[in-house]
Amino acid sequence: MSVDGDIEADVVYGYYNDNTLQAGTIRARLVIEDEHATIATVEADLHFDLDDFQQGHGDGVQEQLRELLVDEVFAVDEDGGREMMDRGLLFARLREGLPVFRADSQAEAH
Structure with a gap:
């Protein structure tokens, strides 16, 4: 994917083998390159x-990730048997407009 300009978002999660994300600058709270290369300045x-x-x-x-993200985006990894961030749960919360960051979740509760 090529973006002509900059990207500003809470989360930028690049996923899928043999793909790249190209942009000028990515500004986000969280950027993860998971089987996905990024060609950009990352802030x-x-x-x-x-x-x-x-x-x-x-x-x-x-x-x-545990310090930054809410508990609801973590699940037990079938391969390793330990709790890890689950991108499917993260994507689902983002789609539903639910908080994914601990600070946002705490602020919403007040």
Whole structure:
């Protein structure tokens, strides 16, 4: 996908093998490159590039995501038997307009 200009969003999650996202600058709270290369300047609170995300499942990636995201986007991984962020649950909450960030969820509760 090629965007002529910049992208501003809460979450930019690039997923699918052998694809790229090209833009000028991506500004987001969370950017994840999951089997998906990004050709852009990334300005994010939390950014996992392709190597960090794919190789870092056991090296603090899930812990960082757990600090940022609501519990409802985590599920037990069938392969590893541990709780991990589930992109399907994340996408579903985004589609429904529900908060995905802990801070937003806490603010909405008040």
